Amino acid sequence: MTDLTAYLRERTYPGRGIALGRSADGKKAVIVYFIMGRSVNSRNRVFVETEDGIRTQAHDPAKMVDPSLIIYHPVRIVGKDTVVTNGDQTDTIRDALVAGQSFAAALRTRTFEPDGPNWTPRISGLVGPDGSYKLSILKSLDGDPACCCRYFYEYDKPQAGLGHIIHTYAADGDPLPSYEGEPAPVSIGAADAKSLAGEVWAALNEDNKVSLYVSYIDLATGERDTVIVNKHEA
Numbered sequence: 001m002t003d004l005t006a007y008l009r010e011r012t013y014p015g016r017g018i019a020l021g022r023s024a025d026g027k028k029a030v031i032v033y034f035i036m037g038r039s040v041n042s043r044n045r046v047f048v049e050t051e052d053g054i055r056t057q058a059h060d061p062a063k064m065v066d067p068s069l070i071i072y073h074p075v076r077i078v079g080k081d082t083v084v085t086n087g088d089q090t091d092t093i094r095d096a097l098v099a100g101q102s103f104a105a106a107l108r109t110r111t112f113e114p115d116g117p118n119w120t121p122r123i124s125g126l127v128g129p130d131g132s133y134k135l136s137i138l139k140s141l142d143g144d145p146a147c148c149c150r151y152f153y154e155y156d157k158p159q160a161g162l163g164h165i166i167h168t169y170a171a172d173g174d175p176l177p178s179y180e181g182e183p184a185p186v187s188i189g190a191a192d193a194k195s196l197a198g199e200v201w202a203a204l205n206e207d208n209k210v211s212l213y214v215s216y217i218d219l220a221t222g223e224r225d226t227v228i229v230n231k232h233e234a
Helices: 004-009 089-098 105-106 194-205
Strands: 018-021 028-036 045-050 053-058 075-078 081-085 122-127 133-141 144-155 162-167 184-187 209-218 223-231
Touching: 004 075, 004 162, 004 184, 004 194, 018 053, 018 081, 018 122, 018 133, 028 081, 028 122, 028 162, 028 194, 045 209, 045 223, 075 089, 081 089, 089 105, 089 122, 105 122, 105 133, 105 209, 122 162, 122 194, 122 223
Parallel strands: none
Antiparallel strands: 018 028, 018 162, 028 209, 045 053, 053 075, 075 081, 081 122, 122 133, 133 144, 162 184, 209 223
16 A cells, blocks of 8 residues: 555556545545646646536637537535536436435446547546545446446455545556556555645646545545645645
């Protein structure tokens, strides 16, 4: 296991990523979501707060080319649960939870992104009020768009100071290679959202990082300590 920031420093282009876990004191659930970009269209984004989470928004609307895969709600709070994803499947999961269905059932109706030849994976997470969390990745079978592989991981009793990260790409490339394997275990040492956001932002590749969301949720009170960092505003 490596530190979350050390893990990110070793990767120039992990794409979009989700890290979920528990604070070092064991009292808070931790959520990290970041986006990166190589194209002008992908880099032309910021995170903005909404009533139930955040959404992406064009920094300069005049430069927006195709919003279909880059404008969405990465985070939505649904009752006492928190959904975080890299696409519009956030809404699919929210609607399923409201209807009494499960995280997995919602994602079985979705597939990877239609952006061949990359076929970018859809990554998703769900954090419960007790700090338990789930992660998922939907990806093509070794780059074959004829088959979608759906993987689900559940962590019912997270350890203090431990988290798991999953991201869209294993490395930079053309086409971009999809993430491989289970979510990677990482340590989380920062005491609060501001500290962790500063560490993660510094660790992300300077040329490719776009926006970052970090939230610490107090498991006793449900209070949220949230920080958003946007490259266009930093």
